[in-house]
Amino acid sequence: xxxxxxxxxxxxxKEANSWGILSGVTTNPTLIAKENKEFHPTIKEICGxxxxxVSAEVISMELDGMIEEARTLASLAENVVVKIPMTIEGxxxxxxxxxxxxxxxxxxxxxxxxxxxxARAGAAYVSPFVGRLDDVGGYGIELVGDIxxxxxxxxxxxEIIAASIRHPMHVVEAAKAGADIATVPYNVLEKMxxxxxxxxxxxxxxxxxxxVTEKS
Ligand code: E4P
Numbered sequence: 663x664x665x666x667x668x669x670x671x672x673x674x675x676k677e678a679n680s681w682g683i684l685s686g687v688t689t690n691p692t693l694i695a696k697e698n699k700e701f702h703p704t705i706k707e708i709c710g711x712x713x714x715x716v717s718a719e720v721i722s723m724e725l726d727g728m729i730e731e732a733r734t735l736a737s738l739a740e741n742v743v744v745k746i747p748m749t750i751e752g753x754x755x756x757x758x759x760x761x762x763x764x765x766x767x768x769x770x771x772x773x774x775x776x777x778x779x780x781a782r783a784g785a786a787y788v789s790p791f792v793g794r795l796d797d798v799g800g801y802g803i804e805l806v807g808d809i810x811x812x813x814x815x816x817x818x819x820x821e822i823i824a825a826s827i828r829h830p831m832h833v834v835e836a837a838k839a840g841a842d843i844a845t846v847p848y849n850v851l852e853k854m855x856x857x858x859x860x861x862x863x864x865x866x867x868x869x870x871x872x873x874v875t876e877k878s
Contacts, residue, residue, distance in 0.1 A: 663837040666714070666823065666845040670694045670704055675711050681851075686714035688789070688825065688845040690745065691721065691768070709739030717767045717787075719745035720755075728755040736764045743786060745769045748776045751782040760784030767823065772800070777809045781820035783823060789845070791826035792836065802826070803835040810840030817826035830854045 664685035667678045670693040678684050687708050694701055705718045716739070720731040728751065732744040736759075743765045746752040756766045760783070767787035768780035774797055777788045790809060792802030806824050813820060824836035825842045831851050836844045846854075870876075 663841055664675040664843045665851070666717075666843055667851065668693070668825065668827070668847050669701075670697045670708070671848070672697075672704075672707060672711070675708055678848060678851055679712055683851075684712055684714070685843065686716060686743075686794050686845075687712050688717040688745070688767070690719050696808050702734075705735065705742065706738045712741075714741060715743045715767075715787075716745045717745045717769075719769065720747075723749065723751060724746070725751045725754050726759075728752065729758060732764055733762075733767075739867065743767050745786075745789075748772075748780060756780060756783040756785050757763055760786075763845055769825070771809075772805070773826065774808045774812060777820075777822075778812065778818075781813065781818045785820050787821050787823050787843075789823045789825040790825055792830040792832055793826035794848050795826075796828075802848075803832070803839050806841050807839035815841070822856065 665683050666686040666688050666800040667675055667684055668688045670689040675687060706742055709716045718735045720728045722728045722731055722821050735742050735744050746755050748768050751790045759766050767785040767789055768785040769789045771777050771788050771790040780788045790805045795802035809822055823845050824841035825845050826842055827833060827846050833844050
C-alpha cells in the first residue's frame with residue numbers, strides 16, 4: 663500500500679516528503695481553506711514538491727463547470743489529478759475527462775455501487791471515506807475491503823484510496839483490506855512512526871554507550 667498525505671499545508675508536505683515515504687497528496691476545499699492561501703498557486707507549489715499524483719477538487723456541481731475547472735486544474739502541472747464528487751454530473755465529467763486523458767479521483771464514496779460506477783466511468787482513483795462512514799455508524803474499512811474484492815473480481819484497475827483516515831489502526835486495517843493507497847493526515851503519519859519500546863530501546867543503547875571507554 664502506498665501513502666499519500668491528506669493536507670494542503672506546504673510544511674507538512676515537505677516534511678513528510680523528506681521521509682521518503684510519500685507517493686502523492688490529496689487536498690479538498692476544507693484543507694485548502696485552512697491554509698488561507700490562493701488555490702491554484704498552492705496546488706502548483708505542491709505539484710513541484712511531490713512528484714506523484716496531487717488531487718485538487720472542483721467546486722462546480724454541473725457538468726460544464728466541472729469540466730472547465732478540471733481543465734484549468736490539469737493545466738497547472740502534469741501530476742494534477744482532478745477530484746470530482748460522486749454525483750451523476752460527476753460521473754459524466756469523469757467519463758469526459760478520462761477520454762481527454764485527464765485523471766480523476768472520485769471523492770465522497772460511501773458505497774460499493776458508487777465505487778463501481780465511478781470506476782466504470784473511467785476514474786483513475788476512488789476515495790471511500792473511512793472515518794466519516796464510521797462517524798454515522800457504518801464500517802468504513804469493510805467498505806474498502808468490499809470494493810477491493812469486487813475490483814479484483816473484475817480486473818478493474820481503478821486504484822482505491824482509503825480516505826478520511828483518523829488514526830494509525832485505520833491505516834493498518836486499510837492495508838489488510840486491500841486499499842492501494844491510504845491518504846493520511848500528517849498527525850497520523852507522525853503517530854505511525856512511534857512506539858514506546860523504540861524510545862526505550864534508544865534510551866538504553868545511549869545509556870550503555872556512555873559505559874564504553876574506547877569510542878574510536
Ligand atoms: C480525501 O481525499 C479527503 O480529503 C479526506 O480524507 C477527508 O477526510 P476527513 O473526513 O478527515 O475530512
